Amino acid sequence: MSNQSYSGGGRGKPQQGHQVKLRKNERIRVPKVRVIGPDGSQIGILDTQNAIELAKQSGLDLVEISPTAKPPVCKIINFGKFMYDEGKKNKSSKAITTKLKETKFRINIDTHDFETKIRRGEYFLNKGFKLKLTLMLRGREMEHKDLAFNLIKRAIEQLAHMGTPDGEAKLVGRNISTILSPVAASKRKLKYNVPDAELEDEEDDDSDEE
Numbered sequence: 309m310s311n312q313s314y315s316g317g318g319r320g321k322p323q324q325g326h327q328v329k330l331r332k333n334e335r336i337r338v339p340k341v342r343v344i345g346p347d348g349s350q351i352g353i354l355d356t357q358n359a360i361e362l363a364k365q366s367g368l369d370l371v372e373i374s375p376t377a378k379p380p381v382c383k384i385i386n387f388g389k390f391m392y393d394e395g396k397k398n399k400s401s402k403a404i405t406t407k408l409k410e411t412k413f414r415i416n417i418d419t420h421d422f423e424t425k426i427r428r429g430e431y432f433l434n435k436g437f438k439l440k441l442t443l444m445l446r447g448r449e450m451e452h453k454d455l456a457f458n459l460i461k462r463a464i465e466q467l468a469h470m471g472t473p474d475g476e477a478k479l480v481g482r483n484i485s486t487i488l489s490p491v492a493a494s495k496r497k498l499k500y501n502v503p504d505a506e507l508e509d510e511e512d513d514d515s516d517e518e
Contacts, residue, residue: 331375332369332387336356337356340379341382346383410441413460434498434501467488473489
């Protein structure tokens with residue numbers, strides 16, 4: 309029976325972004341474990357072999373969920389269903405984090421670059437992504453915040469046919485930003501892109517956020 313990988317968060321579980329091997333049943337080699345029942349009840353500390361037998365009597369598995377505890381904490385669960393549910397959670401989390409794209413502006417952006425950014429923004433909104441508009445102020449550019457806000461306002465107006473702001477643009481640190489949510493698909497009408505055209509992502513325009 310091979311070890312399984314798990315990536316998740318919460319007490320007694322690996323932190324997000326890290327994968328560890330989950331041990332179950334005979335793969336658990338310590339002599340004693342603290343056992344949690346399938347309903348979440350605390351059964352107590354048992355000999356590992358007795359805990360495995362208890363799990364199997366219920367047609368379930370003994371799974372080590374906190375290997376660093378003393379003794380390690382194990383839970384009696386349906387391991388197959390557990391892994392299936394965790395996979396669904398991970399897919400859902402990934403879908404959420406990739407639903408936001410970002411387009412970055414500079415206060416001294418020229419007309420051509422601005423139009424390119426707007427075209428990309430329209431493309432992302434048309435695909436159903438939320439769009440974060442960000443303008444970073446550097447050095448003495450902080451003295452021209454009014455110009456920066458006006459530029460973001462102009463971008464919002466240029467994309468009004470595709471998205472509406474979730475809130476007013478705000479200055480946080482040196483960044484002015486706001487997020488646009490796409491309008492209903494039936495109301496989207498392209499102005500700057502050709503229908504069904506594909507646009508390659510640029511590295512600084514992608515933002516996968518939680």
